[in-house]
Amino acid sequence: SLKVLEQFKNPELCKKLLDCLNKEIEKEIRFMEVCGTHTVAIFRSGLHSVLPEKVIHLSGPGCPVCVTHESEVNAFLDLAGKDGVIIATFGDLIKVPGKKGHCLKNAQADGARVEIIYSPFDALEIARKNPNDTVVFLGVGFETTAPAIAATVMMAKEQKLDNFKVLSFHKLVPPALDVLISDPETMIDGFLLPGHVSTVIGIHPYDFIGAKYGTPAVVTGFEPVDILQALLQMVRSMKEEHPKVINQYQRGVSEYGNPKAVEVMYQVFKSSDALWRGIGLIPNSGLEFSDEYESFDAKKVFDLKIGECPSLPGCKCGDVLKGKMTPEKCPLFGKACTPASPVGPCMVSTEGSCAAYFKYKVD
Numbered sequence: 001s002l003k004v005l006e007q008f009k010n011p012e013l014c015k016k017l018l019d020c021l022n023k024e025i026e027k028e029i030r031f032m033e034v035c036g037t038h039t040v041a042i043f044r045s046g047l048h049s050v051l052p053e054k055v056i057h058l059s060g061p062g063c064p065v066c067v068t069h070e071s072e073v074n075a076f077l078d079l080a081g082k083d084g085v086i087i088a089t090f091g092d093l094i095k096v097p098g099k100k101g102h103c104l105k106n107a108q109a110d111g112a113r114v115e116i117i118y119s120p121f122d123a124l125e126i127a128r129k130n131p132n133d134t135v136v137f138l139g140v141g142f143e144t145t146a147p148a149i150a151a152t153v154m155m156a157k158e159q160k161l162d163n164f165k166v167l168s169f170h171k172l173v174p175p176a177l178d179v180l181i182s183d184p185e186t187m188i189d190g191f192l193l194p195g196h197v198s199t200v201i202g203i204h205p206y207d208f209i210g211a212k213y214g215t216p217a218v219v220t221g222f223e224p225v226d227i228l229q230a231l232l233q234m235v236r237s238m239k240e241e242h243p244k245v246i247n248q249y250q251r252g253v254s255e256y257g258n259p260k261a262v263e264v265m266y267q268v269f270k271s272s273d274a275l276w277r278g279i280g281l282i283p284n285s286g287l288e289f290s291d292e293y294e295s296f297d298a299k300k301v302f303d304l305k306i307g308e309c310p311s312l313p314g315c316k317c318g319d320v321l322k323g324k325m326t327p328e329k330c331p332l333f334g335k336a337c338t339p340a341s342p343v344g345p346c347m348v349s350t351e352g353s354c355a356a357y358f359k360y361k362v363d
């Protein structure tokens with residue numbers, strides 16, 4: 001299969017696809033690559049410098065760390081200071097700044113117990129070893145990660161690990177796209193849809209993009225050929241009144257995704273309204289605990305309040321995530337804000353647009 005993958009990097013094929021794109025594009029198109037991994041792929045492969053001028057790419061809200069709301073960040077920072085609490089988290093959240101620029105890494109230096117883990121199951125092990133403490137796993141991620149977190153919660157229940165809790169700040173991608181596309185300021189002509197999320201949910205949750213708004217949407221992979229082919233398919237389907245979702249990434253995504261994973265996710269969680277950084281409250285775009293599993297809900301156990309709160313001073317992450325601004329237009333970009341000293345989450349996460357622009361454009 002390595003050989004198959006090689007074809008997706010093939011420069012000659014890329015050139016042919018680029019020629020077709022150049023020929024077929026009539027007017028300027030603004031497409032959003034929803035997922036941070038696509039943003040990185042577009043830069044790393046150098047595609048951004050060879051795409052036709054009429055093709056404008058906007059980064060979207062597809063970096064889970066970046067869309068985690070300010071008040072959610074503050075909530076886990078508050079929790080990190082509590083006696084008897086051990087925070088278990090993936091490493092990408094550790095440097096995300098909250099109020100006063102404070103982050104988990106500072107909290108750790110001040111004595112908070114913060115453990116970086118690589119799999120949610122590791123958090124269960126920490127809970128087992130520390131029976132007198134409460135282990136709170138920070139559940140940040142999209143449909144891609146939520147099923148594994150749900151499976152971990154089920155396992156905790158089975159093993160009666162009552163001192164394991166999850167702070168569920170999971171987000172669901174399709175409802176956010178619905179909000180972005182209906183925002184007149186954003187002006188999106190087409191979407192490149194995230195390959196990884198679609199592996200779980202399949203292609204149909206995006207049907208509304210074409211049906212309701214007449215906008216093309218293509219689920220695509222991460223190699224240059226994938227992206228170019230998807231753009232060509234997007235341009236071609238612009239001529240249709242109600243284009244159907246196209247699955248360019250058939251080697252990774254099946255039409256109905258992974259129903260088993262979705263089932264596990266909805267056993268433990270149910271959809272709920274959620275706050276997104278820069279976007280605000282989006283109905284049914286988050287996951288909260290179902291009644292059966294609510295004893296694992298850190299939000300309830302610690303009575304955490306999530307609500308509107310001031311955004312980080314000077315940081316334009318909100319506009320970047322909505323595709324209204326490219327990162328280098330932010331006055332702090334590359335000056336006060338760099339990956340070594342990030343002001344906002346879009347510069348922290350490796351999937352963040354600001355970090356990608358910094359690494360591939362400025363360096």
Ligand code: SF4
Pocket residue numbers: 314315316317318320327330331332333334337338342343344345346347348354
């Ligand atoms: Fe925020 Fe920094 Fe990006 Fe500006 S460059 S939007 S301050 S993360």
